[in-house]
Amino acid sequence: MTNRLAIWLILFVAALLAYDYYQFGWTNTVFLMRRFVDLIEWLAFWR
Numbered sequence: 001m002t003n004r005l006a007i008w009l010i011l012f013v014a015a016l017l018a019y020d021y022y023q024f025g026w027t028n029t030v031f032l033m034r035r036f037v038d039l040i041e042w043l044a045f046w047r
Helices: 003-024 027-046
Strands: none
Touching: 003 027
16 A cells, blocks of 8 residues: 555545534444444454
């Protein structure tokens, strides 16, 4: 991954987080993070 691509990717993720904050008040981000934590715990069980 080049530096230019990494910068664009970071800017894209930051823009998505900013949009979620202003439009929905972190609702989608909190939901996805909770699901991600559940996935990590489920995967840890199979380890």
